[in-house]
Amino acid sequence: MTDHQVIFMPSGKRGRIAEGTSVLDAARQLGVDLDSVCGGRGICSKCQVQPGVGAFPKLGLTVAADALSPFNAVEHRYDEKRGLKAGRRLGCQARVQGDVVLDVPPESQVHRQVVRKAASDRPIVMDPATRLHFVTVEEPDMHAPSGDLERLREALSDQWGLDDLTLPLPLLARLQPVLRQGKWQITVAVDHDSDTITGLFPALREAPVLGLAVDLGSTTIAAHLCDLSTGEVRASGGVMNPQIRFGEDLMSRVSYSMMNPGGDAEMTRAVRDALDALAVELAAEAGVPAEDILEAVIVCNPVMHHLLLGVDPVELGQSPFALATSDALRLNASEIELTSVGAAARVYILPCIAGHVGADAAAVALSEAPDQADDLTLIVDVGTNAEIILGNRDRILACSSPTGPAFEGAQISAGQRAAPGAIERVQIDPATREPRFRVIGSDLWSNDPGFAAATAQTGITGICGSGIIEAVAEMRMAGIVDARGLIGSPEQVGTPRCELTGRTHAYLLWQDGDRRIQVTQGDIRAIQLAKSALYAGARLLMDEAGVDHVDRVTLAGAFGAHISPRHAMVLGMIPDAELSKVTSAGNAAGHGARMALCNRGLRAHIETLVRRIEKVETAIAPRFQEHFVAANAIPHATDPFPHLMA
Ligand code: FES
Structure with missing residues (x-):
């Protein structure tokens, strides 16, 4: 049998391929990353390639214009309906009939590298757990009675080699209408991490399915809604963790649980509701239904982890700080009552490292x-x-x-969370000991013209964690505070901003009439304790x-x-x-x-x-x-x- 040299770029993978083989099959034979949702039926266009023509001296190959079979009827139909970019071919339709160099564009690669969201982010190579598989299912036959699910399983096995998939009960109820609506053609979303079917869609599903990446913090719940085929972030947002009403920090929430029977359940309810509402909000922002979210990955500290799972965190409040489980968890979203997302959506929670070092730290290790x-x-x-x-x-x-919590602005006399109006940057002139500062919500320093107008809306409301850290460091550099952390008197420091308050001194950062923001000796002590623990x-x-x-x-x-x-x-x-x-x-x-x-x-x-x-x-x-x-x-x-x- 005649065969030809086929080279795929940019991977450079090459090999001899029998004449008449489709480009998609050639890619599979050579281990090339070429996508397909429809399994080669010429309807998903995920398998697009761009053949080169002419001499490729570096590759040692000359490619004739007819190295691939001519456009066939399926490609013509696709091109008329949807349009193929000039020079592109559908890999499942084009067949090898000469030596050829084929460029696989990024959008046809399953394992493409996605754009970083922030400059500090590491690039991510796509290999999502959730993949879409289009299949044609045999129609029911009175003479060969079998269930729709059994025929779907047969189709998945024959057409994709997928066996032993679990179909969760909520999807079984949808199977029959979806199959009939799609005229026995159906797109099945499969979570390959748990071999579970997580979505059923009539005919070819062209819209992407989505996943949520959640950082469940004790103060804020932040999430990215991502396209599971491209990795693109479709919407990002966050909400305050409603558990704050039960306790500002983690240990006060553990105490709340200890002191109040059923307190852990109240906090579980609150965080699950907030997470569900955030999923709805992000889906709305992206203009998609929340049930298109088929997967979520959640990272959190151990106390949040237990409260999300409905586990009383009481053991985390006392030595030896035993976790209920430190392993990674694979759950149905319904088990943690995420009801707005897909009915069979899955949740993956990263493993915890130890009783006080959670899945969020594991995520940091993964990222860094x-x-x-x-x-x-x-x-x-x-x-x-x-x-x-x-x-x-x-x-x-x-x-x-x-x-x-001192680094977050708590336990500080004028401390507050990082929010508009909070002092976040501080500088102190070492010669005059005069301060200037910036507040969240304005780019101007307090001694810049226009500062008062720029902060008229937010006001100056307090000092946040970064503000107090800078203030104390600047006070040390300006000689206002000594190495022991003591604030000097006005005479020692040479500024009336050092005011006697009780038996110690405080440094006046800002005053407007009766409203004052000082850095007190107590504030310095709180920062010293926090920084000593960290160091x-x-x-x-x-x-x-x-x-x-x-x-x-x-x-x-x-x-x-x-x-x-x-x-x-x-x-x-x-x-x-x-x-x-x-x-x-x-x-x-x-x-x-x-x-x-x-x-x-x-x-x-x-x-x-x-x-x-x-x-x-x-x-x-x-x-x-x-x-x-x-x-x-x-x-x-x-x-x-x-x-x-x-
Ligand atoms: Fe779907 Fe080629 S694999 S169009």
Whole structure:
């Protein structure tokens, strides 16, 4: 039999293919990534290729104009109805009849690389768990009685090689009308992670199906709604976690559960409702029905994890902080009462690392991939607890450290959450000790002309986490605060802004009539406690790893996005490192969730990686206390910060 040289680009995969073989089959034979939803019927157009013609000296091939069979009737019909781009062919229709070079455009590749959402995001290679499969099902026959489901299974097996798929009950009720509406042609959405049918659509489904990547935080629930074939983010948004009414931080929610019988159930109800409402909101924003959401990936800290699952988090509030389960979970969305999404939608929850280091930290590890780097990287994600990961390709360690909510603006005299009107940036002139600041919602500094008008709407309402960190660091650099954290008197510092309040001093940041925002001695103490805990956690991991410096520091989460590395180091929040190597990873947990949504191989990867991570328990490590006490000084009692001094 005659065969021909076939080369697919950009993969460069090549081989000899028998004359008359379709390009789609040739791709399959050579392991080339060429998409197909309709299974080669010439209707989905996912298999498009662009043949080259002429000499390809680098490939050692000359391609004749008739290397592929001429346009056939199916292609003509498709072109008339939908239009094929000039030069494009349907791979399932075009047949090899000469040596040929075929370009597979990105949209025809299943494993295409998707665009990053933020510059700091790692690229994601698509390999979604949910795939669409178009099949033609035999019509029922009185003489060969069999159920519609049995004939659908037969079709999936014959046409796609898919066997033993589960059809959840809610979809069984839809099967018969969908089959008849589609005249025995049907598109089946399959979750290949659990071999479950998650959607049934009449005829060829051309619209994409969607997935939600959710970062379920204790303060905010943020989600991206993604196209499951391209990875494109169709809508993004967030809502406040309604559990806040039961307690501002995680431990107060655990206490609420301990003190109030049924309190955990109330919080479970609240978070499930909020998640469901967010799915509806994002679907509306994207202009699609919420039932087109067939999959969700959720990352969260252990307390949120348990409350979402309906597990009382009481054990997480006391030693030894036992999780009900640390494994990754594959659930039906209905099991956590997500009722607006597809009736058979699936949920994947990343594994937790330890009792205080949750699936959100696992998502950060997935996104930041310290396991693939030679550099020793310290990753810090600060919420009410700091989750800290240290490692490289040889070894990875993780711990959590009880920083408390001060970094989020709580326990601070004028503290508030990051919201319009909150002071977020602070600078203090070291000569005059006069401050200037910026508030969320305006790009102007407080001494810029037009600042009052620009902030007229929001007002100046308080100071958020990044604002208080910058304020304390600037006060230290301007000599207003000494290394012990004490605010000097007006005489010592040389500014009337240092005011005596009770027995200690406070620094006046802003005043308008009776309204004042000060940084008090109590605020400095709260920040010292929080930063000592963070630093001590990081040092404990460094001790365990046997190192006294790290190559890079990555600040993850909203905290990382807003803190300036220099201020963090001036305060001694993080160990010394070259300032250019201290970077923000943005919302790494959310990005990790999106990666696990778009690429099912990464789920296996993170599950293996989490098993490899060595957990270090700060609560029982004697060295933690020593590090904590020494880290109380600003920046530190004994550790030198050579890069800060440089
Ligand atoms: Fe669907 Fe070719 S595989 S059109």
